Amino acid sequence: MQASNHPTISTRFTLRPTQVQVDLEALTRNLQAIQRHVGAAQVMPILKANAYGHGLVRVGQHMQAIGAKMLGVAYLEEGILLREAGVSMPILVLGGILGSQTPLFLQHNLTVTASSIEKLEFVEQAAAAQGIRAKVHLKIDTGMERIGVHYYNAEGLLEAALKCRHLEVEGIFSHFANADAADLSSARLQLERFAEVLHFYEKRGLPTPLRHMANSGAILQLPEAHLDLVRPGILLYGVYPAKEVQRSLTVEPALAWTSRAVYFKVVQAGHPVSYGSTWQSDHPVRVITVPVGYGDGYFRAMSGQAQVLVRGARYPVVGTICMDQFMVNIENDSAYNGDSITLIGQDGAERISAENLAEWAGTIPYEILTNINTRVPRVYRQDDQPQPKDLS
Numbered sequence: 001m002q003a004s005n006h007p008t009i010s011t012r013f014t015l016r017p018t019q020v021q022v023d024l025e026a027l028t029r030n031l032q033a034i035q036r037h038v039g040a041a042q043v044m045p046i047l048k049a050n051a052y053g054h055g056l057v058r059v060g061q062h063m064q065a066i067g068a069k070m071l072g073v074a075y076l077e078e079g080i081l082l083r084e085a086g087v088s089m090p091i092l093v094l095g096g097i098l099g100s101q102t103p104l105f106l107q108h109n110l111t112v113t114a115s116s117i118e119k120l121e122f123v124e125q126a127a128a129a130q131g132i133r134a135k136v137h138l139k140i141d142t143g144m145e146r147i148g149v150h151y152y153n154a155e156g157l158l159e160a161a162l163k164c165r166h167l168e169v170e171g172i173f174s175h176f177a178n179a180d181a182a183d184l185s186s187a188r189l190q191l192e193r194f195a196e197v198l199h200f201y202e203k204r205g206l207p208t209p210l211r212h213m214a215n216s217g218a219i220l221q222l223p224e225a226h227l228d229l230v231r232p233g234i235l236l237y238g239v240y241p242a243k244e245v246q247r248s249l250t251v252e253p254a255l256a257w258t259s260r261a262v263y264f265k266v267v268q269a270g271h272p273v274s275y276g277s278t279w280q281s282d283h284p285v286r287v288i289t290v291p292v293g294y295g296d297g298y299f300r301a302m303s304g305q306a307q308v309l310v311r312g313a314r315y316p317v318v319g320t321i322c323m324d325q326f327m328v329n330i331e332n333d334s335a336y337n338g339d340s341i342t343l344i345g346q347d348g349a350e351r352i353s354a355e356n357l358a359e360w361a362g363t364i365p366y367e368i369l370t371n372i373n374t375r376v377p378r379v380y381r382q383d384d385q386p387q388p389k390d391l392s
């Protein structure tokens with residue numbers, strides 16, 4: 001395992017017993033599985049929110065190294081971080097943009113989402129002022145009501161884009177609100193609305209820009225929505241977007257989250273554990289303390305619900321999860337200081353998934369992954385690199 005080369009994380013922090021381990025080869029296999037599934041469509045890996053907690057820069061560099069053609073991020077700053085790390089491939093910033101950000105987009109050669117005529121025009125003006133052509137994708141709102149021109153007003157944006165001499169309209173896209181649902185009727189309606197907007201080009205005999213709409217849910221469930229390009233986020237990381245989604249392709253989780261026991265004790269019957277004294281045993285039990293807490297993104301809401309793996313067995317987290325520590329009841333079993341504790345991942349025959357944590361916290365796996373704090377060092381595993389070194 002190799003220490004992260006993220007500029008803010010020096011190798012001495014890998015001595016911290018808590019780590020996120022990212023298997024870059026698993027990301028490669030997931031990307032290949034998605035590519036096979038979507039056939040001729042291009043795949044644009046989505047790296048927003050620190051690459052869903054996996055580490056923006058390393059995942060970006062890896063995607064470039066394995067030949068991905070274009071990346072998607074949410075914010076300008078994410079695009080700039082990738083550029084500064086040497087990622088030179090096309091990067092589409094999916095989110096809304098403010099006029100004041102335009103020069104930075106152009107300076108870093110980032111592809112802009114034009115979600116209104118006004119935004120299109122200030123990008124045109126900034127590009128004209130610099131004597132360059134800016135790359136844009138037009139954003140159509142077909143039912144998400146987030147950003148984009150409404151499908152019933154889209155013609156004006158498409159017309160305006162034709163007149164912009166300093167823009168290259170490379171793509172046009174929309175976004176599903178319900179593509180991961182069991183009932184796909186609203187997703188199909190959105191797709192129809194998008195198709196109607198796209199008739200604009202056909203009617204005028206103009207080439208259609210790259211059409212894209214499919215997130216992970218639509219990649220899995222709506223082949224007719226794959227169009228020219230797909231935008232997998234959570235699926236790339238090996239996690240399915242919802243419990244009820246059709247698992248029409250197989251991916252594997254790329255992330256494990258582990259720590260080590262830092263304290264062992266016996267807790268007497270009737271002696272409550274942690275803040276608020278919410279849990280106690282009616283018999284003496286062995287309890288270990290793990291140096292992870294909600295300040296790392298191990299949600300306090302999982303108190304009384306979560307389980308971890310120790311020596312290949314499952315044990316409950318007991319008492320309230322603190323900012324930097326939580327306690328585990330191992331009953332009469334044995335464990336030692338320094339023992340590996342698995343929060344997400346496999347230990348022996350047992351496995352805990354991001355989906356499990358989501359259920360315990362009353363949220364979705366997206367929120368679990370993206371909340372693993374940057375305080376937790378990321379280490380990366382690649383087959384052509386030295387095998388994991390024991391840090392104990």
Ligand SMILES: *Cc1c(COP(=O)(O)O)cnc(C)c1O
Pocket residue numbers: 046048094175214215216217231232233234235241
């Ligand atoms: C986040 C996002 C995606 C990826 O969504 P997943 O459900 O993680 O696949 C795709 N497109 C847009 C516009 C997004 O904001």
